[in-house]
Amino acid sequence: MHEDNVRNIFEKTGAMLSGHFRLTSGRHSDRYFQCALVLQHPEYCGRLCRELARRFSGEGVETVIGPAMGGILVAYEVARELGVRSIFTERENGVMTLRRGFSIRPGEKVLVVEDVITTGGSVLEVIDVVRKAGGIVAGVGVLVNRSGGADLGVRTESLMNVPAVSYDPEQCPLCREGVPVVKPGSRQV
Template sequence: MTREEILDIFTKTGAMLTGHFRLTSGKHSNRYFQCAQVLQYPHYTERLCQEIAQRFAGQGVETVIGPAMGGILVSYEVARALGVRSLFTERENGKMLLRRNFTVAPGEKVLVVEDVITTGGSVAEVIELVRGLGGEVVGVGVLVDRSNGKADLGVRTEALLTVSVETFEPDHCPLCDQGIPAIKPGSRQV
């Protein structure tokens, strides 16, 4: 898929928002990618996740894993495209865990996926979890890297869309200075 095709999907689905947003990281931004708007359409989800899968074909991936919530559908569809199993992690008491009797075997080749990364914090936690269980992380696949490639995860990272989105510390936010209320559109209310 071309960048234009991917942007077209995000535009058609209303997944690219403008305004004043409070991100999960605590920072503020004037743009937000609500990938749930794309993921509600199975035909778009399938196309995008097939693209991620193609980028990791031939790498021996045995399992795909993504953090809840945003990574669940991405993990499932990428795993389906690769013909492997799909797992997801959940946060419990502030810590990323595998629950529901999910496990990763020592030496198992795992692809970590996510819908959007800004700082890469959640993905880094999943990588640490997989490695702690003895799994081998072959890479990270993501729909949108809004860090513009600045989130260094220490492994091969493939983003379908890499964008530079300006973020601000809350106490130095020009949108706050203008009196524009910040909203938190994501799934976690922090």
């Protein structure tokens, strides 16, 4: 699937937002990707996740994992395409962890997925969870990579690369202009 096709899906569903946003990292940006607006459509979710799965087929992936909230549907659909199980991590007392009886056995080959990354912080936390459990990280697959090339230390595949301009809140020109800031994501900072 070509990146233009991915961009078209995001535009068609209204998932590429413009305004003044506080990102999960705490940084501010004039652009936000509300992937839930894409993932609410099973046809689009399936097409995008099928492409991520295709990029990792033949790699011996045994489990697909994603962080709650954004990575849950992506992990499920990619796992379905690969014919393997799907699990997710959650924050407990601010720390990314496996809950709900999920586990990773030593040596298990795990693919980490996410809907969108900006700094890569949540994905790095999930990678750490996998490694601490003794799992082997097969790579990272993301729908939208707005990090500008963050090094996650493993093979990373993204369906759409959109370098994002982001600011420390203290240097944010939108704040200086008095534009109200919105926090549309699942995690409040």
